[in-house]
Amino acid sequence: MKCLECGYESELSQRIITCPKCGGIMEIKVKIPSNFNFSMLRGRGVWRYRDAIPGNYNKTVSISEGGTPLVSSSFSSYLFYKFEGANPTGSFKDRGMTIAISSALSEGYKVVVAASTGNTAASAAAYAARGKMRIYLVLPSGKVALGKLAQSILYGATILEVNGSFDVAMSTVLRLYKELGVVYPLNSFNPWRLEGQKTIAYEIAEEIGVPDNVVVPVGNAGNVYAIWKGFVELMEAGVTSKIPKMIGVQAEGASPIARAIQKGESIPEFVDSPETVATAIRIGKPVNWKKAIKAIVESRGNALTVSDNEILEAQKKLARLEGLGAEPASAASLAGYQKAIEKGILGKDEKTVLILTGHALKDPDAMLKSDARRILVNPDHVDKIILGELDASS
Amino acid sequence: MKCLECGYESELSQRIITCPKCGGIMEIKVKIPSNFNFSMLRGRGVWRYRDAIPGNYNKTVSISEGGTPLVSSSFSSYLFYKFEGANPTGSFKDRGMTIAISSALSEGYKVVVAASTGNTAASAAAYAARGKMRIYLVLPSGKVALGKLAQSILYGATILEVNGSFDVAMSTVLRLYKELGVVYPLNSFNPWRLEGQKTIAYEIAEEIGVPDNVVVPVGNAGNVYAIWKGFVELMEAGVTSKIPKMIGVQAEGASPIARAIQKGESIPEFVDSPETVATAIRIGKPVNWKKAIKAIVESRGNALTVSDNEILEAQKKLARLEGLGAEPASAASLAGYQKAIEKGILGKDEKTVLILTGHALKDPDAMLKSDARRILVNPDHVDKIILGELDASS
Structure with missing residues (x-):
């Protein structure tokens, strides 16, 4: 393990x-392991890749996370969607949570804590419940x-609501972790969570090989690095032969x-009052900014911004085109993909995977912001309405 | 094909x-096929079992439905949950919809229609969108x-709202189908949908063999029959050697x-104004009642009723025990399982699968009806609150 700030190195712990x-x-x-081979793996989901996941686990807490579908686009044979909404709590967070909660239990912790815009909360609450930990x-x-919010309540977590943005909640948890040794932090500054999230890459590589590009919504910025x-x-193990652009x-x-990448700067200017309809990525001071910039730069990738309107349209x-229900933050992938093609950053004929991080139902x-066609009718008149519309359109 | 009412038989069409x-x-x-063998199957999800699905499909519309996790219970090694919330639109309906929409397209239909308590609507809207059909x-x-409701809007369906219960909507669709040849009906009186839903049984059998019991929430009553x-x-093909009690x-x-089964009657007394918190099974005149009673009786199974309070507790x-988020109708499975054990209908040491039909996020x-622990706090006081609670409980 190595510190990205001061360079301190330590044995794995x-x-x-x-x-x-x-x-x-x-x-x-x-x-x-140098003999790592997809054809020898057993099971499904995150723990299928146990050989690649560091750490010792005398207890594991799993709810069958990962193993999500890779759905082909209906309009491009080069385009695929990794539908993370199919995870138990409806987002990719479950992949990291199975590792983090298993790790916390194995290390003897009894209390966990997390700041969240919502998805981390739902996932943490579910895994803590299954692991019989206080959260x-x-x-x-x-x-x-x-x-x-409703998920966190159903799972029985104690919810501490603070005034301010996610970043205030995040710094509160960081402080808690540093000052109170007794609580185990479930946010993505915890590098063990990212060891679960990286299995998104393993699954994609196993199913369709390494794509040319992977497009990832960036909030707290752990996922783009993990993948x-x-x-x-x-690639380092010789299983594959290239890295996709992130x-x-x-x-x-x-x-x-995105602004730091576009300006070629290595340190981002944080945003004090982040605002977007995509609540899952409404984060102004991403805790993993250094990791994200590293992943994007070293993969020769890129970063883009999209407007709320572009997100909702996507x-x-x-x-309406793909049949896929994803939350706004996930749709940012498609909005970004379209913009990247317009700008010549990506080619239409490059194999590209968009990460749909969370379910529309979140x-x-x-x-409900989509345009709706709702008509209150007398049941006896339903056929007249349908026939009328079909006549009009034929 | 054979009519359950008049006994009319026809070639498959x-x-x-x-x-x-x-x-x-x-x-x-x-x-x-007599040579059907799980080890020879390819792919994942509903279409993995193509050899067992009747019909000709020159177009298929799939969003990677099925292939859902079978999650072990944390408190009983005999208990498993089939988590259908992991389907693309968050319920088991997607399994039947891929078959029905593919069938409708293959037969040249352009317009589909469905009555729904909600889950069928969301699923039908998604598959119709992907299939470029009007719905x-x-x-x-x-x-x-x-x-x-929000899903149906997002997917762009035209929503006709009628006063009355689901049963009024259902009979409207039946009438529409019979009077207007031009619309293809997506409700579960359509037997082709059940051909997709039956893959729940194939997946369970492939993963853990045939259990002793399968517990299924019953609304319009197609699913218990399909499984x-x-x-x-x-069993008829010799792949397995028994049938679970349904x-x-x-x-x-x-x-x-449930009341008909308990009274040993072969014809149920319908309910005019059905009421329950479990909206997905708030159905008073189940269109597939004959099929459901057949499945329950021939499997030597049983049927139970559970109260709304038992459903919400389940x-x-x-x-909070299993880490699984399921909607109220799904939780009826667990409530029913517990009651069946209390009543001696099931044994604790019988291998049992509960079907969790839809996601909690639905x-x-x-x-939000669960008891919540929500506290509004100043971020600076979060550590005091946590330390205080930990002290109090230690």
């Missing part, structure tokens, strides 16, 4: 979450999508990383 | 949905869970089939 020396973000270096969630008051890390490990997409009102397009209010 | 002679419910008899949904006004049918086909569970306020138990309002 599940006790280490942030740098013991400076408190910085740690990287976990994994060398997968505290720190959420920005009034800024969590309805489905996600890149998975591809790097596979394309990060941020909402205009919360885009410190959400509708995903639903945020019913966003779905 | 995808044009046939209800009995051409009397309008009754048709059964599709399938003999799977009309007939919904009972004000009685559809928020997530499901039974899958197990029967496998246990149907209904909500007290909408329980015509939903909470699923979430119905955020139901989740």
Whole structure:
């Protein structure tokens, strides 16, 4: 393990979450076995790739996370969607949570804590419940999508609502972790979570090989790095022979990383009051910014911003052309992909995977923003209405 | 194909949905190939079992439905949950919809119609969108869970809201289908849909063999029959050697089939104004009642009723003990299982699969009925609160 801030190096240890020396973000270096071979793997989902996941687990808490569908586009044979909404709590967060909660239990923790825009909360609450751990969630008051808040309640978490943005909640958890040794932090500054998330890359590589590009919505910025890390490990082991370009997409009102990449700067300018309809990526100070920039730059990728309007239009397009229901943050992938093609950053004939990070059902209010055709009718008149419309359109 | 009402028999035809002679419910008899063998199958999900699915499909519309996780219980090694919330639109309906929409397209239809309590609507809207078909949904006004209504809007369906219960919507669609040849009906009186749903049985048998019992929430009553049918086909082909007992569970306020089974009657007394918190099974006149009673009786199964309170308690138990988020109708499975054990209908040491038909996110309002621990706090005081609680409990 190595600190991205001060360069401190240590042996692999599940006790280490942030740098013991400076408190910085740690990287976990994994060398997968040289005889690693997809055809020899058993089971399905995150733990199928156990050989590539570091750490010792005397207890594992799994709810069959991962193993999500890779859906082909109906309008391009080069385009695929990794539908992470099919995870148990409806987002990719479950992949990291199975590792983090298993790790926390194996290390003897009894209490976990997480800041969240909602998806981390729902996932953490589910895995903590299954692992019989006590959980505290720190959420920005009034800024969590309805489905996600309801999940956290159903799973029985204690919810501490703070005034302010996600970034306030996040720094509260960081402080809690540093000051109270007794709580285990489930946010993505915890590098063990990313070891679960990297299995997105393993699954894509196993199913269709390595694509040319992977497009990822960027919020707290752990996922774009985790997926890149998975591809790097596979190439270093000789299982695959290339790395995809990592394309990060941020909402205009919360885009410190995309702006840094576009300006060629290595340190982003944080956003104090991030705003976007895509609540899952409404983050102004991404804790993993260094990892994200590393993944994007080293993969020769790129980053873009998309407007709220482009996001909602993309959400509708995903639903109405592809039949896929994804939350606004996920739809940012498609909006970014379209913009990247317009700008010549990507080619239409390059094999590209868009990561759809969470289910449309997470945020019913966003779905209701679509134009609706709702007609209140007398049941006896239904056939007249349908026949009338069919006549008019024929 | 054979009519369950008048006994009329016909060759297999995808044009046939209800009995051409009397309008009754048709059964599709399938003999799977004698060389059918799980180890030879390819792919994942519903179409993995193509050899067992009747019909000709020159177009298929798939969004990677099926292939859902079978999750082990944390408190019983004999208990498993089939988590159908992991389907693309969040319910088991997607399994039947891929077959029905593919069939409709293959037969040249351009317009589809469905009545729904919500899940069928969301699924039908998604598959119609992907298949580029026009869709009309007939919904009972004000009685559809928020997530499901929002999905139907996002997918761009035309929503016709009628006053009255689901049963009014259902009979409207039946009439539409019989009077207007031009629309293809997506409700479960369409036997082709059940051919997709039966793959739940194929997946269970492939993963853990044939269990002793399968517990299924019963609304319009197609699913309990479809799953039974899958197990029967496998046994008739010699792939497996037994049939599980099919246990149907209904909500007290909408329980015509359970009451008929309990009284040993072959014809149920329908319920005019069905009421239950479990909107997905709020159905008083199940269109597939004959099929359901057949499956339950021939499998030597049983049927139970559970109260709304038992359903909500089971939903909470699923979430807080198992980490599984299921909508109220799904939780009826667990409530029914518990009651069946209390009543001596099932043994604790019998291998049992509960079908969790839909995702908790489908119905955020139901989740919010759980007791919540929400505290509004100043971020600076979060650590004091947590330390205080930990002290108090240690």
